Amino acid sequence: MMKKRIAFLACFIMLLLVLLAARLVQIQLISTESFSAHHVNLIEASVKQRTQTVTLDDGRGKFYDVKGVPLAHEEVPTLVLFPFLKKMDWPADKVAGIIGRDEEALKNAVQMAKEPFAFGGKKPIILTDEQTAAINSLKIPGVFAVKEKFNQNSIPAAQLIGSTVMYGSLKVPRYPDQKLSAETRVGYRGLQRTFDEFLLSGGDSKLVYHVDANGGPMFGVDVKYVEPANPLYPVKVITTLDKGLQDKAEKLVDEHGIKKGGIVLIDIASSEIRAIVSRPSMEKRNPDAEGSVNLMFRQAAPGSVFKTVVAAAAIDYQAAKNKTFNCSLTIEGKKDKKHDYGPLNFENSFAQSCNRAFAELGQEISAKNQDFLKQYAEKLNVIGGSGWKGNVYHTPIEQLDQEDKGKIWQDEKLKKDPRMVAKSSIGQQDVQATPLAIANMMATIARGGEKEMVKAVKKVEFNNGTSIVSFPDMKISGKPISPYTALKLQQLLRGVVTSPKGTGAPLADLPYEVAGKSGTAQTDIKRKRLNKWFAGYFPYKNPKYALVAVSLDTDEKSETMTPLFGDIVKEVYKEDQKQVNDGTKE
Template sequence: MKKKRMRILAVVLAMFMLMLIGRIAYIQLVSTESFSKHDVNLIEASVNQRSQILKIDDGRGKFYDRNGIPLAHEEIPTLVLFPFLNKMNWPIDQVASIIGRTEWELRQSIAEAKDPFVFGGDDPIELTLDQSKAINELKIPGVFAVNEKLYHDQIPAAQLIGTTNISDAEKKKRYPDMQLSADTKIGNTGLQRTFDEFLLSDGESKLVFHVDASGGPMFGVDVKYVEPANPLYPVKVITTIDKSIQEEAEKLVDERGIEKGGLVLIDIEKSEIVAMVSRPALNKKDPNGEGAINTMLTQKTPGSVFKTVTAAAVIDYEAASPTRTFDCDKTIEGEADKQRELGRLNFENSFAQSCNRTFAELSKEIAVKDPDFLDKYAEMLGLVGQSGWQGDVYHTAVTQLYHEQKGKVWHDEQLKKDPKMIAKTSIGQQDVQTTPLAIANMMATIARGGKKEQVKAVSKVEFDNGTTVVDFPTQTMAGDTVKPYTAMKLQHLLRKVVTEVKGTGASLKNLPVEVAGKSGTAQTNIEKGELNKWFAGYFPYENPKYALVTVNFETNESSSSMTPLFSDIVNVLYSKDQNIREN
């Protein structure tokens, strides 16, 4: 009996040992790169445990402005020091002399360090090219001059650039066939999301030093520089943003107290976004909060800016002769307008002074001939649908702008039969919704003489060596557009808004360049008295270069119009252009 129990115990122990050996073999040979439900890379973890590592670059692609200047990061030549220097004799005096610091500062920083670090901490010293070269020529183990990429809490065009995350669930959902480490970032919003497949890391760049349990050298004092196996990565996404203009625009928006709103600035010739400011600002501590929404790509009620669409139809249908006048002392319902008594105005002056009554009457007349005319002309001027660049890249559909909303004119087609609804819609109220980007692109379309083009936020993607991965050519928008004659007449009307003494843009008359544009005030919440205030236009008038929209959402009657901010941006661009000419 005793022998039997011993045999059973021996079998159980043998089975236990086999299971243990099998488990160890599975861990060591099979799941080394994806252990447990958390997909832990055991090889990587083992290396990290016996190494001191300083990450230089996470390997994810980077964003640059149109001039090649980094947008979301800075590349700064810095001094990197390793803790094991504390146990060595090294020419500290030479390093101190090169960087212009004392030996005591260097010794103190190393004495307090447990890991490799950038000298200077949060305020690292920025080395010159000569200093970097001199330090690296010394070939001191544990002392390096490297270009480190520093990321800022606040970046220009934050909502346009977007955010990243490291969600394992999202990685598996989006890239089921790829083995991505726990630290690999993927795009969450903005261009980070739409260009994520280009931007994905192909490996980190880092300095690695192997240590023993006491932190001393395991294999001598050789520090290795590890970089991605593919020298073409990380890629560079060259945006159309001008960083200096973008930063100035953000400053001016904040100085004008815009809490909800912002601006869009388009290069008319290239059909590119030069600056885009969206408020509320993005809060990195709450990346999915209200500030994550790009309000310049979000549907809003345009108000009288939409009269530009109605005006195009009036021109084509020859609905208003030069001698015909309208009673602009009345509202669109025909009642006395005690807030805005403008007298009797012809069509041109009605546009300049933004008389609602004129557009209400004319739109009802045109609707009898063509009930769909507002839809048609809104589409011709690019307010229906999306304005951002879309196309095929390597047989894959690419949409540059993340979550760009589509504009619309009618919520219910049956409302086209109601003259009151037609009147409200003709002045950009009722159901009319469009994005600030689309309004800016409408102005660019008119300035080009009716040529309607998609708007780019990215001009090309480059490999790390500067060769082009893909570029994005200028593309026309689908559908009909307004005739050159109609565009010319609209240009005249938009200019008159500024030149007319009582025009809603008369305050822009004395700018250093001639401006054309249209104001808009849209009621969004009558009970709270909330308004959307707009000014959209282009400049210079004779040789158009920029289209610009400035807007303040959910504001009130007491707040300033948008012409002061529009004026600010015009002056900034004029000053920059003058400096370029002089230099």
């Protein structure tokens, strides 16, 4: 019996040794770069134990505005200190004298540090070229003046730029043919996702200092500056945004109390987004929160802004010629308790946004062509995507992540019902459009009917400035409105502002002449929730910008969108005048 127990114990021990040896083989030879379900890189972990490092740049591509100004990061020449300084006698007084700070503050910061850090915390000190040279000339181990890239806490156009997540958090590996560590950041939403293959890190740039078992410096081994093997990376994504206008637009949207909604500003000539704001704001730590959705790309009920589409059809069908409309009645023919406009012609009906007039026009045109609403919405590109899409190196790409297409009918059978046609003709019932599409409609009208895809990115460059890919102007397919129809719509939109009783009359005295259309859509009758819009373009005689301001799911007490629209026009005018005075704009 004793022999059996000994034999069993020996076999058990042998099995344990075999399992231990197998585990060591897995750790040492097989799974060195992807260990466990968390895909831990054991080689990197081993190196971390023997070094102290400070990452100057994570290697992922960066975003810039149309003038080359960084959007989501800043490159700062700053002072980096290593924690092993606490065990050394180092000339802190000399360093403090160069940067103009207290010596004790430097020493205390080092004493508190557990890893290399930029002195100054969340607001690191910014060094001059002279200070940088002076500090580095001291050649103190663990003291370096370097340029470090910091991600900003507040990112302009956050939903457009988008978010990233750790590669290991993705349920389905996106890059099965590439060896990416679990900690590599990949695009999750927005432009970060659209351009992820360009933006992927080619390796970070960092300062590496070898330390002994006690965390002290291994003298005789200099600090190493490690950078990506390919000097062309990280890439630069040059967006169409103007950071100055973007910052002002963000501030104005918040000042006007927009809780849900935002603005879209488009350069008409280039069909490029110059500023875009979506509220609620994005939560940096929660990429799936409500604020992560770009509401400027999501469909919403447009209300009376959609009357512009019906007006285009009425011009072509001559449906409004020599007619007046009883604008004291609702679309059902009952007395309107809110609006008693009396008889109005077509131009004044548009300026004052008479529902009765456009309900009648919609029903009359529908009797001749039941598909007219959809056809004219397509001509003005209210439905169908507005964002740039095409092939890049034979691969299809859509610049704008998760852009809705808009719609007219939930059920095509409804177009045969005159009551439904009346509701749809004033932008209610099933009609849906994105703020981007409405802005693009205004740009289309301002251009005389030419439909252009809207760009958010101009080009992608290598780190040395060489272009990888640029995005040319692209027409939107499909039949457009005629130049004549566009001209008549321009006049109608201008009348909204110049007419004393027009819904855009408060915008009459702006430094740029404005043409546009207001809109209010009921979204929840029981809760009395509304979408409030103002969409238009400016200057009227020489169009440069199309702009939409919208407040979604709001109430009657909230302000209309004309004040926000007007304030943004003023800021654009100031910026244009500044550039003219600087000689950078004609």
